[in-house]
Amino acid sequence: MKPPPFTYHAPRDLAAAVRTLAEVDGKVLAGGQSLIPMLNMRLAAPAHLVDINRAEGLGGIEADPAGVRVGALARHSEVERSGAHPLLTRALRLVAHPVIRNRGTVVGSLVHADPAAELPAVLAVLGGAVRVARWDGGAVAVREVPAAEFFVGPMESAVAPGELAVSAFFPALGAHDGVAFEEVARRHGDYALAGVCAVVTPRGAKVACVGVGPVPVVVDLGDLVNLDSGAPDPRAAADLRAAADLRAAAEAVREATEPEADIHASAAYRRHLVGVLAERALREAAREGAAARGA
Amino acid sequence: MEHEITLIVNGTARRARVPARRLLSDCLRHDLGLTGTHVGCEHGVCGCCTVLLDGRPVRSCLTFAVTVDGAELTTVEGLAGRDGRLSAVQRAFAECHGLQCGFCTPGFLCTVTALLAENPAPTDDEVIDGISGNLCRCTGYQNIVKAVHRAAELLAEEA
Amino acid sequence: MTTRLFGERVPRREDPRLLTGQGRYLDDLGREALAAAFVRAPHAHARIRDIDVAGALDVAGLVAVYTWEDLPERAGRALPLLIPHPALTHGRTAYPLARDVVRHVGEPVVMVVATDRYAAEDACALIQVDYEPLKPVAGLEEAVQGVRLVHEDVPGNVGAHLVQEVMTADGRGAREAIETSPHTLAFRLDIERSASMPLEGRGVYARWDGRDLRVYSSTQTSTSVRMAVAAALGLPLPQVEVIAPDVGGGFGVKIVHPWPEEVLVPWAAMTLGREVKWSEDRREHFVSSAHERGQVQYVRVGFDDDGRVLGLDVTILHDHGAYTPYGIIVPIVTSTQLPGPYKPGSYRVEFTSVYTNTVQVTPYRGAGRPQAVFCMERTMDKIARYLGKDRTEVRAANFIRPEEFPYDQGMTFQDGRPLIYDSGNYPEMLRMIKELIGWDSFERRPGRGIGIGCYVEGTGVGPYEGGHVQITSDGRVHVSTGLTSQGQGHETAFAQIAATELGVPIERVSVVTGDTRRFGYAVGTFASRAAVVSGNAIALACRKVRRKALRIAADALEANPDDLDIADGIVHVAGAPSAAIPLSTVAVLANPLRYAFDDETARATQFAGAASPDRPPVAEGEEPGLEGRDYYSPIRSTFAAGMHAAVVETDPDTAEIKVVRYAVVHDCGRLINPMIVEGQIHGGVAQGIGGALYERIVYDQHGQLVNASFMDFLMPYATEIPHIETGHLETPSPLNPLGIKGAGEAGVIPVSAVIASAIEDAEGIEIDRMPLSPSDLFDLRTTHRP
């Protein structure tokens, strides 16, 4: 299991990187935690590799009231440690193992677009965007791709050959929003069999599901679920209604997904699971939001 | 095409000429002769190849040597003191029987060394999470977990 | 005084080197060697039409490309069938490189040698093999239909068929006994494929100096690899040495030999006159080493109102993959170990071992016992469920009583010898495990269950092992034995034995295993036999040396050997500490010298006046040197036993399964080093939990292994393994001088049975297959409580 030969490029900045990408038929190497296993197994054999690890200006995590911008070289562990975005932090703890997170990048994970990966769901549920650059004859041209258009299919994102994803933007949460990420993986740290990332706001709720479709499945639940859904006393009438709403929401999520079977789980199980997880995630997010509102 | 690189391994600058595709694990093992770093899967799952890159544990099988040209690396060969005295983590693994065949051990030692540097008194859950990316087929992990706690104790005593 | 070492938690001697990166595993050797890689079959079943290597010839660094046609006659022969058996009527083995047909994905077809592994893989990628795909036999069910054949000349795909039957006391067969039983049950059990999966793959490194061949192999048997390599390459045995360096785990897969690579790599080294090395990578390991476990069992049992088994009839379908180099040891072990600690009244077992177009099946830790125990323990649980009795009560009703040992199960075991249990105390063990897990006070509720599993394990099988012990004039003790080590701590355990027997500090003892230069006669490390067979051989060799040392010391001290004792490496007269002589001096005296090289040895030279002029310097019947060699050949196996219990929680919504407690009571006779034994048990249990809940080798209907990576073959991490509580019971074996039984495999054996028992208890759904994933449990729930 040794990688096939390739020509190596280590551009020093963004412009050099996209210029190289424009000139050669190459692949971007970021953290390498998904690309190098594929090279080692010779499932990919790019003629050129453009290693962005030495490029200036591609790292960084910038937070402002609107949200968090994560640079292409920001590693999972840095972003996790920065605590810049609570949902991202929570999702990152579910991504692989600490050692993998020391190298793997958030942007790389988005571009890689594994349907079972956690971060695409986070971008999708928040309605974030990815900034993509390419060499436009004489200068760097940049476009913003909204999450809804970014995930094209399994292992396929909107980043075209010759392009470089420069950063990803994760919109901030409202003060009273609650979030949760629930998943079931075979082993701790494995890609999820199914997972649900939920955001509950005073106005309504939204989830994005992983592992149950070719791309993150986003379901807008409108005001079916709200901050009252997480109330702790199941005997109160309002809470009974909330519980019923949660179940209805879970059912809506189930219906929106089209899971497939693989050696780890049947399609029926995944469909069941995503409902269970949706209910759990929504309850937890609602509880968190309600607590924030109470505080 | 070959690349001339310099790695600061265990405090010593080492030069090597490597093709771009040379995995860091192979560079350490075969170009530099540091065979303590082991290779168990070459796809990032087992953790045998874990080394410290600028103090942080990473998979050397998922890193190209050229990418880390100029970086500081610590491998299992560099964990003991210059005088040859085993580090607290190494001693704890021996004391608690945290190894059998020893193949996974270098990866665990590097991972745990970094874990305790960051969190000198981890809880049981933190220990288990901290070593959760390393496979061991021999020990069933129980004595490894014990060894991590013991190492924390030794480090505290020696601090 | 020397402290007592046998039975102590002595720290491991191998650790300092393994903790500092100074271990020497196969791939750490031969830095200058050429690298080999293989083109392996992408099809499960295909005829090779043509091999075109032209595309690879321009690869920089390429040295040689070999196909079967390039091999000389001997090296190109089919690999040996290691353990023939009369019931194995249609044994088949592979060629080192596929000759005309490939029978599983991963079978080696072309060998490439290049300056490094990168270049070798580049060349492999450019070699074109033209295959005519044949229809594969993808699973057990398809194999027994016998429509498609794995080997054209093996009708029905049946390699072996064997029936063993033990009659009731009044001479009735099992089927008859079942018919006349008050109660009967019939059911089917399924166990899926798994694999040993050591973290270090296999590997071979060979050096040829024009006359002598030295082979390093990551093997569980260096002596037998040596004989096999010498035979395949037509070399006189003394010109071949085989060394097992540090080995990164074996668990059974490395007992098979010679692997194709063990013939091909040395042959290439001889042919090229260069050092050649092959280190198996993980993907190769999945598709070209060995698997185990896959079986289907059909069970019928008859029993009385107390749950006592009156007749047991088990029919086993065993999948042995595409070839049978290791014979039918696995199904034999399953059939003979199935009765466990019980007396099944009468017992009939029939197995059919069939070919499939998959990787060959050879022993993986436990070697057929996990399947056997799954069968027997599921049977016990089902009887209890049927009768509404406590599961432990039914087991107790069937136990062999302590006063019934030695107990003859009436069958022939895997070593060809009668299956007679040497010793044990099963009721006491049951009491201990119930107490350890808190069986009687367990609070059962939906989603929380408790399970139990009992087993007996034949350990320490023959034919023999040997030990050599030499005390040199520096007072050091050098011990060697031929079998190999893969992490079991033999260097420590055997040093403990030697230090105890000889009365020397353990620091002075060093142990070498698996090096034919040091010890040429051995069998290998498998079947929990190392401690029993080599341990006793080393003890016997030490006793020989000790007797000799006392004889020589008695002469020197003018004392009676019977009055002498050895402590701290010094022979002294009991009760007269001043009349003493160190072993180092005894070693000098034991070797009369003409030439001296230091002060010590000067004392043994011919003018030193130490020897009597009336006797030849080396007395008749003596040999020079303070050394001894002895062998231990057990009359038959010892029988270790154990009982495990677990508490499991299942999630009502997600069907996740969590083992929250795990307890083990274990009897491996006398313990040499409890720390090492516990480590073996922990590791075994972890592998067992892998087998029960996570690991399965999955082939699709085309015979493709679809999860050949650690991403998809799910070995547990620390996060998946519970804390394991252990208790020891010691019933020494009467069969060997040290009273030990062996512990290597114990941990893994009953785990699937225990976990199934606990899940069944938590869910109220019968669990008849292993492993069980959350998805499987969900499916079971859907069918059983729609």
Ligand SMILES: Cc1cc2nc3c(=O)[nH]c(=O)nc-3n(C[C@H](O)[C@H](O)[C@H](O)COP(=O)(O)OP(=O)(O)OC[C@H]3O[C@@H](n4cnc5c(N)ncnc54)[C@H](O)[C@@H]3O)c2cc1C
């Ligand atoms: C053992 C293991 C377990 C894992 N478990 C999980 C898990 O549970 N969940 C999970 O989400 N992930 C998991 N991962 C993957 C990990 O999160 C990766 O880090 C991530 O998927 C890719 O990030 P990277 O920076 O390593 O990308 P790379 O491997 O460098 O690249 C991946 C792909 O994206 C492209 N690419 C990367 N960055 C850019 C860019 N800036 N512009 C354009 N193209 C780019 C590359 O060309 C390549 O095609 C696991 C990995 C391993 C080895």
Ligand code: FES
């Ligand atoms: S060898 Fe690098 S993780 Fe397994």
Ligand code: FES
């Ligand atoms: S000690 Fe052998 S794999 Fe961990």
